[in-house]
Amino acid sequence: MTTATSASTEAVQAALAVEHSAIYVLGALGGRTSATSSPALARALTDAYDDHVKAREALAAHVVAAGIEPVAPSAVYDLPGRIGSEAGISAAALRLEQDTTATYLSLAPKATGSDRTLLIGLLCRAAARQLDLGAKPRAFPGT
Amino acid sequence: MLSRRTAVGVAVVAPLAASACSASEMLDPVKAPPPSTPPAPANPDQSVIDATVAEILGADKGAPSAFVQLHRVHIEALAPTKGVSAASATGRWQERQLALVATLTAAAGRAADPQLITLLASAAAGQQQLLHGRGLA
Numbered sequence: 001m002t003t004a005t006s007a008s009t010e011a012v013q014a015a016l017a018v019e020h021s022a023i024y025v026l027g028a029l030g031g032r033t034s035a036t037s038s039p040a041l042a043r044a045l046t047d048a049y050d051d052h053v054k055a056r057e058a059l060a061a062h063v064v065a066a067g068i069e070p071v072a073p074s075a076v077y078d079l080p081g082r083i084g085s086e087a088g089i090s091a092a093a094l095r096l097e098q099d100t101t102a103t104y105l106s107l108a109p110k111a112t113g114s115d116r117t118l119l120i121g122l123l124c125r126a127a128a129r130q131l132d133l134g135a136k137p138r139a140f141p142g143t
Numbered sequence: 144m145l146s147r148r149t150a151v152g153v154a155v156v157a158p159l160a161a162s163a164c165s166a167s168e169m170l171d172p173v174k175a176p177p178p179s180t181p182p183a184p185a186n187p188d189q190s191v192i193d194a195t196v197a198e199i200l201g202a203d204k205g206a207p208s209a210f211v212q213l214h215r216v217h218i219e220a221l222a223p224t225k226g227v228s229a230a231s232a233t234g235r236w237q238e239r240q241l242a243l244v245a246t247l248t249a250a251a252g253r254a255a256d257p258q259l260i261t262l263l264a265s266a267a268a269g270q271q272q273l274l275h276g277r278g279l280a
Contacts, residue, residue: 101268104264105261105264105265105268106261108251108260108261108264109257109258109260109261109264110257113252116251116252116260117248117249117252119264120248120251120252120264120267120268121248123264123265123267123268124244124248124267124268124270124271125271126268127268127269127271127272128268128271128272128274128275128280130272131272131275131276137213137269137272137273137276138269138272139213139216139217139266139269140216140220140262140265140266140268140269141265141268141269141272142264142265142268143261143265
């Protein structure tokens with residue numbers, strides 16, 4: 001395996017680690033959100049959670065196809081602070097998506113070929129999810 | 144009159160200097176390129192930039208001003224060669240805006256410069272955001 005290929009796979013593995021974390025945090029945020037009293041936020045969190053699960057599966061499949069064992073999730077992740085209210089949960093979810101977008105953008109140049117294409121596709125989805133959580137469109141998301 | 148310490152220092156330095164001179168004389172002089180050699184391009188990714196900007200301009204026809212304004216920002220950041228003309232536009236404006244995400248992603252895949260890759264990938268995400276905000280993606 002060449003060095004470029006290794007760096008590319010490492011970028012995909014790093015993205016996979018981000019998705020593990022995002023799924024954990026979004027699960028915790030969703031568990032603190034009432035679908036009755038905050039239906040819009042509950043829906044946004046559910047959609048984001050489902051999207052991150054799909055991203056995790058796509059990234060894991062890519063790593064497996066490269067003949068490497070996918071990075072495993074940690075047993076526990078730090079939760080964001082101030083998530084005791086709807087506004088706090090919404091803000092935390094938006095920060096998560098902004099961080100995810102920025103991470104994908106930093107990883108994309110390190111990947112090559114189909115790895116890079118996959119990372120940019122997931123970057124675009126993360127950027128789009130920001131709007132569901134109250135963000136305004138930007139010319140260059142993730143920067 | 145030299146002190147003892149200075150005299151010793153000169154004695155030590157002198158052979159080194161002589162050695163350096165003789166080494167430089169042994170090096171081959173730098174050869175100038177033959178006159179037929181074309182100049183190196185200023186930016187090897189310029190063709191990727193220009194082709195992408197042509198596609199962006201082609202997608203603008205009939206598109207709402209929000210997309211056109213976004214594309215102006217993207218084009219300015221990409222810094223294309225002067226005089227790049229729009230690629231031929233086919234299909235509805237919505238389809239062209241959707242296709243632009245794939246165009247920008249493919250360009251990021253072809254680019255070599257990490258900064259350009261970042262720029263193109265982020266521009267694709269910006270395009271995706273606008274599409275999503277309008278319920279088009």
